[in-house]
Amino acid sequence: MxxxxxxxxxxxxxxxxxxxxxxxLVLDSFNASRFAGTWGxxxxxxxxxxxxxxxxxxxxxxxxxVGVAATVVSTVLGTSAAFALHRYRTRLQAAHYALIxxxxxxxxxxxxxxxxxxxxxxxxxxxxxxxxxxxxTFCLSYVTMVxxxxxxxxxxxxxxxxxxxxxxxxxxxxxxxxxxxxxxIMAGALLAFTLSIDDFxxxxxxxxxxxxxxxxxxxxxIKHGATPLINALSTLxxxxxxxxxxxxxxxxxxxxxxxxxxxxxxx
Amino acid sequence: xxxxxxxxxxxxxxxxxxxxxxxxxxxxxxxxxxxxxxIAPTLIVFSIAFKPADLFGGVGPGWTLDTLRSLGNxxxxxxxxxxxxxxxxxxxxxxxxxxxCGYYLARAPIRWRNTLVMLTVVPFWTSFLVRIFAWKxxxxxxxxxxxxxxxxxxxxxxxxxxxxxxxxxxVMIYTYLPFAILPIYAAAExxxxxxxxxxxxxxxxxxxxxxxxxxxxxxxxxxxAVLVVFIPCLGSFVIPDVVGGPSAEMIGNKIAQRAxxxxxxPHAAALSALLTLAVLAPLIVAWGARNRSGRRAVPVQEAS
Numbered sequence: 001m002x003x004x005x006x007x008x009x010x011x012x013x014x015x016x017x018x019x020x021x022x023x024x025l026v027l028d029s030f031n032a033s034r035f036a037g038t039w040g041x042x043x044x045x046x047x048x049x050x051x052x053x054x055x056x057x058x059x060x061x062x063x064x065x066v067g068v069a070a071t072v073v074s075t076v077l078g079t080s081a082a083f084a085l086h087r088y089r090t091r092l093q094a095a096h097y098a099l100i101x102x103x104x105x106x107x108x109x110x111x112x113x114x115x116x117x118x119x120x121x122x123x124x125x126x127x128x129x130x131x132x133x134x135x136x137t138f139c140l141s142y143v144t145m146v147x148x149x150x151x152x153x154x155x156x157x158x159x160x161x162x163x164x165x166x167x168x169x170x171x172x173x174x175x176x177x178x179x180x181x182x183x184x185i186m187a188g189a190l191l192a193f194t195l196s197i198d199d200f201x202x203x204x205x206x207x208x209x210x211x212x213x214x215x216x217x218x219x220x221x222i223k224h225g226a227t228p229l230i231n232a233l234s235t236l237x238x239x240x241x242x243x244x245x246x247x248x249x250x251x252x253x254x255x256x257x258x259x260x261x262x263x264x265x266x267x
Numbered sequence: 268x269x270x271x272x273x274x275x276x277x278x279x280x281x282x283x284x285x286x287x288x289x290x291x292x293x294x295x296x297x298x299x300x301x302x303x304x305x306i307a308p309t310l311i312v313f314s315i316a317f318k319p320a321d322l323f324g325g326v327g328p329g330w331t332l333d334t335l336r337s338l339g340n341x342x343x344x345x346x347x348x349x350x351x352x353x354x355x356x357x358x359x360x361x362x363x364x365x366x367x368c369g370y371y372l373a374r375a376p377i378r379w380r381n382t383l384v385m386l387t388v389v390p391f392w393t394s395f396l397v398r399i400f401a402w403k404x405x406x407x408x409x410x411x412x413x414x415x416x417x418x419x420x421x422x423x424x425x426x427x428x429x430x431x432x433x434x435x436x437x438v439m440i441y442t443y444l445p446f447a448i449l450p451i452y453a454a455a456e457x458x459x460x461x462x463x464x465x466x467x468x469x470x471x472x473x474x475x476x477x478x479x480x481x482x483x484x485x486x487x488x489x490x491x492a493v494l495v496v497f498i499p500c501l502g503s504f505v506i507p508d509v510v511g512g513p514s515a516e517m518i519g520n521k522i523a524q525r526a527x528x529x530x531x532x533p534h535a536a537a538l539s540a541l542l543t544l545a546v547l548a549p550l551i552v553a554w555g556a557r558n559r560s561g562r563r564a565v566p567v568q569e570a571s
Contacts, residue, residue, distance in 0.1 A: 011368045018386075022390070099306070113526065198395060200396055
């Protein structure tokens with residue numbers, strides 16, 4: 001049967017469409033000229049200038065602080081939630097699942113706005129702490145989904161066997177369940193970390209004046225004068241995200257023998 | 268896979284109780300967190316829409332309908348309409364491009380397929396702001412696209428590529444297209460292509476077979492693609508903010524302006540409540556449709 005050319009053409013054009021803006025951005029980060037349209041020779045000058053930008057380093061420090069804290073808490077909560085959802089088939093878990101699932105489909109601006117209103121009504125001072133609370137809230141759902149996916153092919157008889165052989169539930173948890181689930185938990189944690197480091201919309205709403213995270217800093221750079229500095233910063237961020245997600249993909253692929261495209265993101 | 272047969276257990280009677288308390292221990296942390304920081308805030312948003320604003324950017328005492336009345340502001344219908352048509356147009360283009368892409372990915376030889384899927388997923392991973400900035404950079408008056416177009420005589424030197432609804436549409440398609448391709452690819456991969464051969468053997472044209480055999484076969488995935496593109500589009504805020512400008516504002520921009528520029532939280536809350544309802548509507552429709560199609564068997568897939 002003769003096959004149509006249309007799907008192939010669409011696919012290749014789509015890939016060009018996907019990569020063209022990114023490629024131009026990366027290329028221009030090495031452009032000595034400050035005007036995007038003219039090539040002024042290869043240079044690292046924007047990277048050198050970036051190195052001296054105090055505000056960016058400060059924002060990066062804030063992002064890392066929030067990212068690590070939100071990752072730890074959301075990973076613990078998410079793993080426990082995934083375990084509950086997988087282990088029990090009760091009406092409580094049906095409600096629990098709906099509650100975990102809904103934040104995945106709600107636009108970020110609504111979560112940001114409603115958390116802002118919650119903090120203002122409770123007179124909680126906006127700052128890194130409120131950013132942390134918000135990040136745990138959206139990371140939790142993603143971690144749960146990733147760990148839950150790993151649990152699908154988990155064999156409970158291993159736990160039963162451990163307990164029959166005299167392990168108490170604490171030993172069964174720490175010496176059997178957690179080590180076996182480690183790749184899934186790590187993948188969930190890495191996803192939470194990338195989401196937290198990358199989040200702009202929710203953070204923008206709950207950050208207040210002082211708590212500048214890296215995306216907030218990038219946003220104000222984009223809004224106020226597009227210097228080639230942002231090209232260099234964006235290129236570094238691209239490299240960092242690729243590295244982290246590549247590691248996460250490796251972890252998910254491990255053992256199960258197949259890749260999970262997108263790592264459960266927004267699905 | 269639930270509990271093991273209780274006859275094997277040592278104290279059989281006590282086991283269910285123990286598991287029950289365990290259920291609460293593992294459920295309560297996440298359940299409590301989301302009730303406090305997801306459900307409660309959403310409810311507060313709806314109630315604050317009925318409160319007056321105070322002069323200090325907070326929420327005043329008492330109850331009022333003024334905030335809801337101010338939604339009648341003559342600017343709003345235009346913004347709501349723009350939000351709707353931009354989201355619908357983005358969804359339509361994403362389907363139009365996503366269906367052939369998903370089909371192509373599913374039909375590509377295995378060796379190529381994984382690489383192509385990876386290439387499609389990679390834009391997902393990159394920073395959201397960086398991707399939007401990349402387009403601002405491309406479409407900028409001094410940027411490469413503008414220079415190429417001017418050199419080719421395709422646009423005059425006064426034309427602006429940025430700050431109009433077209434730029435917003437383009438960047439929204441760019442951002443959400445991978446979300447459409449992936450579910451369609453997942454369904455197209457499981458589709459039985461012998462059905463298309465059967466249809467063409469029976470005299471259908473290729474286009475006819477595609478339309479009445481393939482498309483109904485991946486119906487659920489098309490639904491999913493519509494939802495995962497349309498809903499985030501409705502809540503767009505950064506894209507119209509960075510590449511849109513005043514002539515391309517969407518509801519999201521208005522929410523942010525009311526909350527930060529005007530410091531009028533009740534007004535911002537009323538707009539969020541409106542957006543929440545707008546988001547819930549397609550979700551409920553989809554849920555209803557899925558339940559209906561779940562009850563009716565899918566004849567095409569059962570035939571294989």
